[in-house]
Amino acid sequence: MSDLANNYKGVFDGRIGFGKRPALLIVDFINAYVMEGAPLFAPDVVTAVDETIPLLSLAREKQIPVLYTKVLYNKNFRDGGIFIQKVPVLKTMVEGEPLAEIVPQLTPIESDIIIVKQYASAFFGTSLAATLTSLGVDTLLLTGCSTSGCIRASAVDGMQYGFRVIVPRECVADRHPGPHEANLFDINSKYGDVVSKSEVMEYLGKLENGN
Numbered sequence: 001m002s003d004l005a006n007n008y009k010g011v012f013d014g015r016i017g018f019g020k021r022p023a024l025l026i027v028d029f030i031n032a033y034v035m036e037g038a039p040l041f042a043p044d045v046v047t048a049v050d051e052t053i054p055l056l057s058l059a060r061e062k063q064i065p066v067l068y069t070k071v072l073y074n075k076n077f078r079d080g081g082i083f084i085q086k087v088p089v090l091k092t093m094v095e096g097e098p099l100a101e102i103v104p105q106l107t108p109i110e111s112d113i114i115i116v117k118q119y120a121s122a123f124f125g126t127s128l129a130a131t132l133t134s135l136g137v138d139t140l141l142l143t144g145c146s147t148s149g150c151i152r153a154s155a156v157d158g159m160q161y162g163f164r165v166i167v168p169r170e171c172v173a174d175r176h177p178g179p180h181e182a183n184l185f186d187i188n189s190k191y192g193d194v195v196s197k198s199e200v201m202e203y204l205g206k207l208e209n210g211n
Helices: 002-008 043-060 076-087 088-092 128-134 147-160 177-191 197-205
Strands: 021-027 066-071 112-117 139-145 164-168 194-197
Touching: 002 066, 021 043, 021 147, 043 128, 043 147, 043 197, 066 128, 076 088, 076 112, 112 128, 139 147, 147 164, 164 177, 177 194
Parallel strands: 021 066, 021 139, 066 112, 139 164, 164 194
Antiparallel strands: none
16 A cells, blocks of 8 residues: 555645535435345445434534435336446336435435436436535535445546535445445545545534535
8 A cells, every 4th residue: 555655646646625615415325225135235334324424413503505316217227228237236226115215314304405316426417516506515525335436436527527525434435345445545546535524524613604
């Protein structure tokens, strides 16, 4: 790891920092990843959900926008394109399927925004970028799963749409630590800042309510 860090030093080790108007995005923290026995179950996601609870609570206290994503397909799956052919397990993500619902520990409230998507990035084919822009958001606090899939894709697109992408590392997770750490490394190198949850909490704590 030290050789890797040295190789990137001075080339891919910049930091963008926090902006002035954040939003919290919770990507695909749904039952499918936290229910034992489900094909997508990943124990580390359970931990990441628990770590996100106090962050969500503080975001609500500070009255910053909170947005969620979940994946839903038509029951003919024609809106899944090549993605659902590549990952057929996604066919469980249909209206009325309990596995497709947001975890109860992070239940949305009326003021939150739920984005329905069909692909990895929270931005691809959705209104997310326009919504964040209309809210005056400049900083995207990115949580959810999985790190190597929807988090990485959303981080890349978030940066490309002009947002400061901040990933609290305790609040994202994957099926295996290998791809999890590799993708956190890449996100931090090129697309955003991967920081501790405590650093994000400290940042939010200094904001005026309703900022």
